[in-house]
Amino acid sequence: MSAENPPPPAPAPSDFIRDLVAQHLAEKRYAKIVTRFPPEPNGYLHIGHAKSICLNFGLARENDGQCNLRFDDTNPAKEEVEYVDSIIADVKWLIDGWADHCLGYKAKGSTAAAITSNGRPDFHLAPVPVEQISSPLSGAKTEPFFASDYFGQLYFYALELIRRGQAYVCDLNAKETEEYRGAPDKPGRNSPFRDRSIEENLDLFQRMRAGEFPDGARTLRAKIDMASPNVWLRDPLLYRIRHVAHHHAGDKWCLYPLYDYAHCLSDYLEGITHSICTLEFEMHRALYDWILESLDLPRALPKQYEFAKLIPGYTLVSKRKLLTLVNERVVHGWDDPRMATLSGLRRRGIPASAVRRFVTSVGVTKYESVTDIALFEHVIRDELNTLAVRRLAVLRPLKLVLTNLAADEVILCDAVNNPQDETPTTRKLSLTREIFIEADDFAEVPPPKYFRLKPGGEVRLKYACLIKCDELIKDADGNLLEVHCTADLSTRKGEPNADRKVKGTIHWVSAVKCLDAEVRLYDRLFTVAEPAAEEDFLKVVNPHSLEVVTAKIEASLGTSSAEERFQFERLGYFVLDPKDAQPGKPVFNRTISLRDTWGK
């Protein structure tokens, strides 16, 4: 602890949900706060999910609580293990070093156990102690929670609902069910099967489970109120028949519960205290409560709270549309660095810390809006500014000859690795007779206020010396081939004229010592701020979202690893592509450019 220079405490976020939780804690309503992050494994996680993850895990870490990762896998037709695996990896990446100690996992293969609560029979599934989750030494096998692990208990509760006269088997088909439901402003009509006897319902439901009926033949419905102004209370479906195998539960079931029925009970079984979801579920809250209250359960009931989801500008946050981009080959996969998926952002080189800062900084409210992507870009640059080591690389090379240097002369220059460090380290750069500079750092006819190299002009070569432009070498067609300059070695660091100032400083690499690298320059994927509002979002895809160049990079970059973050000076932040880079064949992704106030 350095008493003289304490780190600034991160301001604790405050919002209506955190206020509510604080109030519940003050009232001693719950012994421990337990939240959950419940994705359906039907796609990859995106930046919108990151907000939910950071809210749920944030609540857990701020209150010594726990947050369960639970797969809401009640629709086998849309789900795959590929998605399960990617979601686990993405969540772990996002919370690593931040909230991993709050991650709720269960013993592998376990499901809710029969227990006694308040003297009454009950089911509960406790998480394993955190230290066992990622400790290979403990030998404990753990896994996330799965709604599909509760199919047995859920079936049991359905039988109970039938016995209580609060659920019935309905033979209406999908179209008829829709017709009977009415419209938001028109009441529905009772199903002709609504008044079946409890015995008949029990018999039919058990036979549904046994596989006696084909898909769609019958459903189990809650008996609530077909005239309710809330359409979700008009005898909502609880179970449907689907003769398909499940990616996690196998082929044990042909009867699958629907979201509203499975979610509240899964929350209850895990002892969730605060079940946080997005605004579109507001109308479902009454049903969430109805199911739990109808069962007369012996433990405290979870409560649902809703917040506005994150909609960043110039991106898409809809699994369905993201899937379209993948299937239509607009991008190269779910983890394409242009995608707003967590795996895409990770491959792009965006640190998890930046994602967390961004999704936290937008706050938690019930106001739906499009968030300016500049907010995200700012935190990415800010995080990377301290994390990234500086390197020199030339994206669009132009040859420059220092005519007063001998052909085999090598002048070693000290270059700072990261000026943001408290005690910056340096490395050596080789200045040689032939170097490359950025093509747009030279202008034969310079625009106004041009600080860079021009005929007869002077500029500093970063970490080296001042050079003066003497001559342009062109081909027969007048195309510029080389720029010839003289180097003023007396302006090197430690030399008498080191402090001589010129307006411009440019980056460079030695033409003989540099390496070639493929560099992928990414830009926003869409040309409009709200692609989701477009009639066809494929029509507003930015045709220039990816540009590939062969860059000249300084030699030290040849041994980089995918974990390192680089700032190519004056250009932006770059990272080695974890998939495509090979030893001896570097491939870099541009995470983001540097802020450019000159415009050009």
Added chain:
RNA sequence: UGCCUGGUGGUGUAAUGGUAGCACAGCAGACUCUGACUCUGCUUGUCUAGGUUCGAGUCCUAGCCGGGCAGCCA
């Protein structure tokens, strides 16, 4: 003509009856061996109309405008 829900600068938010603040963006300047970073300054806001109050973004009433809800999806 149903139900739920929300409106604070260009954007995201704070202010819990008491000076409308912060961040981003923008603009201007300082600094600079990165036109980066950093620093300084500036511009811009409580949906409307009434009411309660010494005092209203906040409370009340009435409007206006927006979002969501009628999958055997989640």
